[in-house]
Amino acid sequence: MDRYVVPGAFALLLAVGGIATLRTGWVPPWLRRKVRKVALYGWAQVVMAGSFALQSAGGLAGEPAAGSAVGLVAVLTMLAALVLLLVSRLAPRGE
Numbered sequence: 001m002d003r004y005v006v007p008g009a010f011a012l013l014l015a016v017g018g019i020a021t022l023r024t025g026w027v028p029p030w031l032r033r034k035v036r037k038v039a040l041y042g043w044a045q046v047v048m049a050g051s052f053a054l055q056s057a058g059g060l061a062g063e064p065a066a067g068s069a070v071g072l073v074a075v076l077t078m079l080a081a082l083v084l085l086l087v088s089r090l091a092p093r094g095e
Contacts, residue, residue: 004056005056007052007053007055007056008052008053008056010049010052011049011050011051011052011053011056012049013049014045014046014048014049014052015045015046015049017045018042018043018044018045018046018048018049019042019046020042021038021039021041021042021045022039022042022043022046025038027041034089035088035089036088036089036090036092037087037088038088040084040087040088041084041085041088041089043084044081044082044084044085044088045081047077047080047081047084048077048078048081048082048085050077051074051075051077051078051081052074054070054071054073054074054077055070055071055074057070058070058071058074
């Protein structure tokens, strides 16, 4: 059961953080100097939350092939979120 609960909890935590970042511009204190594009950072968190939610849902799929396909999509979504996180740190500040 932990295989479904832990990714679901991460998804919830990242979704709340991403929405807070998008709505208010809040970034955790340890990342404030590093994050240059706050909105992009918020979207990266939301995409990563979706990836963890897909990972959790993939474990609940009835067929192994469906679970593998959902798992592959979750990994690709996680890669996209990591690229967004990297770009949010490399982009010029304020643009």
